[in-house]
Amino acid sequence: MIDSNNLESRIVEIYNLYYLDVYRFLVCFTGSQNDAEDLTQEVFIRVLKGLSNFNGNYNLKTWIFSIAKHVAIDHYRKKKFASLFKDSFFNQLLSSEKKPDEEFEEVELKRFIHEAIAKLKPNYRAVVILRGINEFSINETSEILQCSAAKVKVDYHRALKELKRKLNIEIEGVLTNAK
Structure with missing residues (x-):
């Protein structure tokens, strides 16, 4: 259980620590940076709502990624994607030094x-x-x-x-x- 007096600073710390990892996971799962941004916000809204009840039985990182997985699967079920990965994401990963x-x-x-x-x-x-x-x-x-x-x-x-x-x-x- 997280101390309510320290909750705001803890939320900021958690967000800064895990945002990028959650975002990358969701980009890989959805194939869309826009969807991943929206879903990442949804993940951290759920984390915020559940953080005061987090009892520490699980590792915080795995708890957050469990939420991210559920958010991604819910999104997948709603959208029924034909293709989850798009080339535009991978074009950004390419080095400009290549032929x-x-x-x-x-x-x-x-x-x-x-x-x-x-x-x-x-x-x-x-x-x-x-x-x-x-x-x-x-x-x-x-x-x-x-x-x-x-x-x-x-x-x-x-x-x-x-x-x-x-x-x-x-x-x-x-x-x-x-x-």
Whole structure:
């Protein structure tokens, strides 16, 4: 339980500490910076509402990411996205020092990867984003997803296997069309 006298300063501290990580998670999950900004605000509104009742049984970071996961899934259910990842986000990640052909190859590779991630089941997609992109530990991921560490390991393994299969199909399709 957080002391109500210290609540305002604690909220500011939490916001400053976790905002960027939550925002990046939501950009990866939604593929939209605008949606991620809105959802990040929603996450911190929920954190604000629940912070006075936070009892410390969980790590604060995993509690916040659990809220972020629920907000993202609620958003996904409402929108029923056909594609969760957009190229505009990845164009910003490219280094300006690369040659045009290298940039094109990197954009294409990222597009293939994120289209394949977008086609994964939501629970596989979440574990790939948390473990593979955000680099959460198995225990942190299990707390966020509210499942056992064993399930995280199994889902991550299966998700990567499925991702590899999808990427092989995509790349073979591109090579076939290029002939």
